[in-house]
Amino acid sequence: MEPLTEHRPVNGPVVYGFLRLVRVSQARQDALVASLAEYCRSHELQLSGVFTDRDAVARPSEAFAGLLDVLAVPDVYGVVAPAMSHLGPKAIAAERGRRIESAGSRLLLVRRPRPTHPSVSPSVLIRRRHPGTTRVLDAES
Template sequence: MALTDALAEYCRDHELVLGGLFIERDRGTCTRTAAFTGLLDALALPDAYAVVLPAASHLGPRPIATERKRQITGSTGARLLLMRGGMAARRRAKPSREHGPHLELVQDAET
C-alpha cells in the first residue's frame, strides 16, 4: 500500500496521471507474464506516455529487465521513468536542497 501511495504521489508531483498498477507476484524467469502483457496492452492506448517504477530492479532480474526495457521503450515508444536512480543518475543529478525521489530516464542510464 505504501508503494502504491508513493507512485501516486510521484505521478502527481510530475503532472502525470497514474493509469494503472501492474504487479508481479513471483520473480520467475519468464519475460512475458500476465502483468507485463497487461502493461504492454495499456501502453498501446493512445494517451499512454510512460512506465513509472520505484527502481529499475522492479523489472526483474537483469536478463529479464533488459528484455522488458527493450519491449517497453522499443515496441511501444513509451518512456521508462524511475522514482529512484542508481549511481549513474546520482552523478547526473543537479545538486538540490530537496531530498526526494527524482526522475531518471532509463534509456539514458548506464546498465
C-alpha cells in the same frame, strides 16, 4: 473574463505503474503504490493503474503482458516503477525496458540507478577539518 489556461484543471500525461512484489507485506505494497502516486502527483502525471507481478520465477509475466497491451493505447505516455529492479532480474529488466521503449513509451523510475563504477570516491569529495582548528584570514583579504 475567462481564467487563464494555467488556472484550469488539466490531466497530465497518462502513465501506468509496474511493481514486482514477491513475498512482500501489505504495508510495503501500500507504501510502494503510494510512492508511485506521489511521484506522479509531483511530476503532473496521471497514474491510470498499477500492474503487479508477484511471480518469483523469471518467466513470461501476465502483468507485464497486460502492461504492454495498455501501452498500445493512444496517448499513453509511459511506465513508472520504483526502481529498475521492479522490472525483474538485471537481464530481464533490461529487455523489458527495451520493450517499453520500443512500444513508444517512456520508462520513468522513482529512484534512478546508481553508477556502478563512480569515477570519484564519495570520500574524496568530503573535506573535513580537524576539530579545534580555526581558519585565520588577514584583515586585507
